[in-house]
Amino acid sequence: GQNIDQPTEMTATEGAIVQINCTYQTSGFNGLFWYQQHAGEAPTFLSYNVLDGLEEKGRFSSFLSRSKGYSYLLLKELQMKDSASYLCAVRDSNYQLIWGAGTKLIIKP
């Protein structure tokens, strides 16, 4: 079966750095997405990786290793507004998105 694993919850301090990991086992691979979802709101797109390596976008970076079935989202200079759930999703060989359950990130002052 297809599976995406992420930690359920993480806590970090304002101003610090946090890394959210995602491991996947899917039928084929056609890209990995990270989305941010604030409580009660719709997910919004953060990043996309299809080749191995690091993609940087401001305070957020995403890394992919296809051989290891592994990705991480790195958030720097954490702000209180970064408190949200972070969803990892992999597009499989049928170009369908397989979603992880999400990681709830709690930022403390």
Added chain:
Amino acid sequence: EAQVTQNPRYLITVTGKKLTVTCSQNMNHEYMSWYRQDPGLGLRQIYYSMNVEVTDKGDVPEGYKVSRKEKRNFPLILESPSPNQTSLYFCASSDSAGDYNEQFFGPGTRLTVL
């Protein structure tokens, strides 16, 4: 403004009473999808559509129907809702299913079936 809209945003209904949740996008996207989100389970796809008159089952299609008569609209129909369909529902659209194409989500519909 480019957006995906859903209606209603909140709905409380009773078992067996047919309902429709509407979804509309103004970005001329070919691909549209319906998800349900339940605590601890993440987003699960119900149905998706690659284009007008083309729909396919996702991971959890039982108890749901969809139609795609126009490119912009993708309604979700619950013919006989049951309490296990109580959930948060999201409609999403993207330019196409392949390559780099982020999905744009509607604001969500919180459905309670009593």
